Amino acid sequence: MIEAHGIGFHHPGGDWLFRGLTLTVPPGAVTCVMGPNGRGKTTLMRCLSGLLAPKEGFVVREEHVAHVPQASPSTFAFSVLDMVLMGRARSIGTFSRPRASDVRAARSALRRVGTLELAERPFTELSGGQRQLVLVARALCSGHRTLMLDEPASALDVRNQGALLRVSRELADEGYAVLMNTHHPDHAAWLADRAVLMHTDRVETGSAAELITGPALTELFALPVSTHTVPEGRGERVLVAPHYGS
Numbered sequence: 001m002i003e004a005h006g007i008g009f010h011h012p013g014g015d016w017l018f019r020g021l022t023l024t025v026p027p028g029a030v031t032c033v034m035g036p037n038g039r040g041k042t043t044l045m046r047c048l049s050g051l052l053a054p055k056e057g058f059v060v061r062e063e064h065v066a067h068v069p070q071a072s073p074s075t076f077a078f079s080v081l082d083m084v085l086m087g088r089a090r091s092i093g094t095f096s097r098p099r100a101s102d103v104r105a106a107r108s109a110l111r112r113v114g115t116l117e118l119a120e121r122p123f124t125e126l127s128g129g130q131r132q133l134v135l136v137a138r139a140l141c142s143g144h145r146t147l148m149l150d151e152p153a154s155a156l157d158v159r160n161q162g163a164l165l166r167v168s169r170e171l172a173d174e175g176y177a178v179l180m181n182t183h184h185p186d187h188a189a190w191l192a193d194r195a196v197l198m199h200t201d202r203v204e205t206g207s208a209a210e211l212i213t214g215p216a217l218t219e220l221f222a223l224p225v226s227t228h229t230v231p232e233g234r235g236e237r238v239l240v241a242p243h244y245g246s
């Protein structure tokens with residue numbers, strides 16, 4: 001659980017990205033943050049996880065946060081398994097060797113995101129999408145029950161996007177607090193229980209069902225967006241259709 005009380009942030013010499021923002025990232029739910037490029041989604045996530053200190057207000061965290069950054073190249077050719085084991089650095093200790101239970105947890109996290117067969121490969125040789133999935137496994141392996149994922153699907157093919165969405169849903173159903181920045185309103189419509197819409201002039205927070213609507217997304221992205229309800233499984237699914245123009 002994370003609670004932000006009236007937080008605000010601006011970079012040195014920059015305008016306020018948000019001010020007076022109060023929101024909760026509750027356990028047992030997925031909260032999706034959406035907004036245009038450069039609006040401040042990553043900055044907000046870094047304030048919530050403790051990587052940045054807000055310039056006003058304060059954040060209450062019940063426990064450590066597992067943060068999955070936007071996929072970035074790694075300089076050192078660690079094996080994928082070692083990369084995931086780094087998620088357990090706090091429990092392993094700086095100069096100790098991982099225990100068998102740590103290795104089991106790392107392999108289990110890799111299996112959960114469908115990348116166990118990559119365990120012995122050097123992380124530097126993976127594709128962008130494979131790296132993203134391994135970084136999610138590293139967060140899972142940490143044992144922390146608050147997960148923050150910064151655009152985790154940006155390099156994934158549609159099958160792996162589906163796998164990531166299903167794992168995120170399962171984790172929330174198991175009681176994790178999941179916060180996800182996404183450029184895919186369709187993903188948010190499928191996954192989110194709660195939403196944070198970072199409009200140009202304000203930030204809205206609330207239930208996903210109320211906030212993720214055609215008119216709200218049209219305003220958010222300054223582009224016509226419609227939503228369509230279609231049958232899926234035993235329920236219904238909201239499809240989001242941006243109208244890119246001709």
Ligand SMILES: Nc1ncnc2c1ncn2[C@@H]1O[C@H](COP(=O)(O)OP(=O)(O)OP(=O)(O)O)[C@@H](O)[C@H]1O
Nearest residue numbers: 011012014017035036037038039040041042043044
């Ligand atoms: N270290 C920094 N110093 C100064 N300005 C910064 C710094 N980091 C980010 N910014 C600026 O803050 C604003 C918000 O950046 P941020 O990365 O939070 O946006 P975002 O919504 O996550 O963007 P995107 O969707 O493109 O990833 C941008 O205008 C960016 O240029």
